[in-house]
Amino acid sequence: MGNKSKTRPSDLRFGTAGVPPSSKKADSASGVEAVAALGLSAMEVEFVYGVRIKDEIAAKVRSKAEELDIALTCHGPYYINLNSKEPKIRTASIKRILDTARAADKLGAHSITFHAAFYLKDNPAKVHRVVHDSLVRIMETLDKEDISVQVRPELTGKPSQYGDLEELLALASEIEGVWPCIDFSHYHARYAGENNSLEDFERALSRYSKVLGKKALDDLHLHVSGIAYTPKGERKHLQLKDSDMNYRDLLRALKKASAGGVLICESPDTERDALLMQRFFLRIRKYVH
Template sequence: MPFQIDRLRFGPAGIPNSAKKRNVIEGIKRVKELGLDAMELEFVRGVRMSEEKAREAGKVARELDVVLTAHAPYYVNLASPEEEKRKRSIEYIVQSAKVLHAAGGWSVVFHPGWYMKKAPSVVYKRIRDALAEVVERVKELGLDVWIRPETMELKSKFGSLDEVIKLSQEFDIVLPCVDFAHLRYREGWNSKEEFRAVLEKLEKELGRFALDNMHIHVSGIKLDKHGTHLNLEESDMRWKELLEVLKEFNVKGVLISESPNLEEDAVMMKKYWYQLSIFTPAG
């Protein structure tokens, strides 16, 4: 079972833009300099980090108290009707988990797949069966990381909140990655009441444990046909209200900024979280 996180930690999706050198170790050091305490390894174009390099990065992360997560390649489609593509998708997730485990990391997030005009129930079964293979491989290899299907923005993609919760109920090392920008786009949820409803549903369906081990993505989002990411202050995302609700529920885990400015929004959110911590009694 992956390790327990002590608080809600904040970090960027990838190496900070302000890092002097574009490598993971320098990225981790820059994260620490900024007062952040998490970083997502972006394997979105492929897993190009060796396990040896991952171990080196993990040593630095442990020394600096930075929790590492990872984002599996965008090419994943566990719903593909083509066996070769499905197998490759499984391998992408397992490889991401292997490298993250070598780095002493915590949680691997992936985009589950596309409906491709198939019935949601058919796609769910396909994805569940493929995920069962992922889970089996991860356990066989002794990889202590969470496997996280992400809530997705487009309605043509598998990944409603209900769907990722249902998958999480089927496997003990699977929990959702809740992308609040994607839920803003997909469902229109952008109010304190709706953020609260998300957390209430998670707690009801998966238990308090899910709120103590959350993997969260936050950014602004443009309501165009692609769901383009925006910086928080350039969007209508009610991020302060979101953080207030996360504080209300005493959420723990990792919150990753996927805004284009990466670390700037992560720092802004952590500062606001700290303000809330001063004025709100601990739950």
Template sequence: MLRVGPAGYPPGSKGAVQAVERVKALGLNALEVQFGRGVNLNEERSRELGARARELDIALSAHAPYYINFNSTPEKVVKSHDWLMRALRSTDTMGGRIVVVHAASYMGRTSEQTTRKVIEALKQVRRQMEEEGLRPLIGLEAMGKISAWGTLREIAEVMDEVDGVEPVPDFGHIHARGQGCLKTKEDFQEALDGYLQLHPGRLHCHFSCIEYTDKGEKRHLLLETEEPDFALFAECVRDSGREFTIISETPAPSEDAARMRAMLA
């Protein structure tokens, strides 16, 4: 089954419950709750959100705080662990399937050194999740800045050693990091195949058009800019026969999610 929805509540939503109702009204069936600046849903509101989402068949996910960095000082790593755990607890309460995380920046270390730090940190997170009985998956996002950890190879290395982790390809980020590499359907297919081979189940994806520099991602752009062209990605998705959740991360995520849904029909 194909699921499409926005990153964050649709405009004008007065709270989480109304947000999923608006998502449904737009003809969409997924919502990624944004905890980028902190987990701001208490347990009661998380339960209410989850109950209404189940009634409306809206698949929930969440994005962990942006300031997580498992390749930082010991103090920051401890805080990052706590921030991710808070997001996982709230997502578990609402019945969300996956929490997406920006895991690290290189901070002058090599890819191998940074990957090892991420592995060590996520093993600790997974141990605590098991102790608390938390069910969400950890989604490692493909990152768009050259300075950010999160290539396909790096994510695969973590998945080899840590259970309960999935890749989250962000095709705007892949395009930016690759300096405009997604120009044709074949380009998209090659990028997508790497993630489909890595993960055989439902693939949770992000998509936005994007402006980039030689340092990678600069800012997200509307779908109409076609940089890269979502229509080419949509062809690959339709041809794959696989299950996808596609989250719109453009500056108008709800409106563009509805456009994506129409293009995928």
């Protein structure tokens, strides 16, 4: 009661995956300006096809984001598999995650996310060990380099990919500086349409806070978009209006849990759905039934 309502209308920031479509130019600094002009407050810098950013460009994006109060996060390359059978690919995957964190550090981004691994034919418990050991190495390297960005393996959209909610919660409780990035659309698609009710979302958030502490809900990194799926999980991203993603109840659950942090929209028209969700979120009263 009381004092919480005096803070900002929402501690949850809404933003776009990459430069929003209304941006005049395709570079990240212009993207940050466009995000601010839309009234959003976060942007994920996409390194999905490789981590390439010059120092002076990163500095420019960083100062724009600070000036306009836009929170930045980063998405690592798709081509990562910490459980590859090829030692070369495992080493390259670790390097891609490190490079994403290094770029995030230069950008002033506070969190990075990536898809950690595929199970291939392996036992999930074994894959967990492999991902765990790689992340321990990654965190040791980042510590040495004095880089403190949050490292967040993503909840993935296919049952063939490592990264369900429980696996990520276990990783986060085992390794300091590691947290889950919860992609609620993946959470829905991974199980071919499950996890789409108010109760489901509340259960996920309460597991999160039970394992990682209630304060962890103040600083989430989330992905939400419309999504198409098959029995094999995620097929592609859609606009929310064209999908069955129950974003309204998800936002109700987040509001009820007083969630904070960053919610990134990955729908094809990122800004339209980010604004749709932000508008809906700001209208929800705290105690909904």
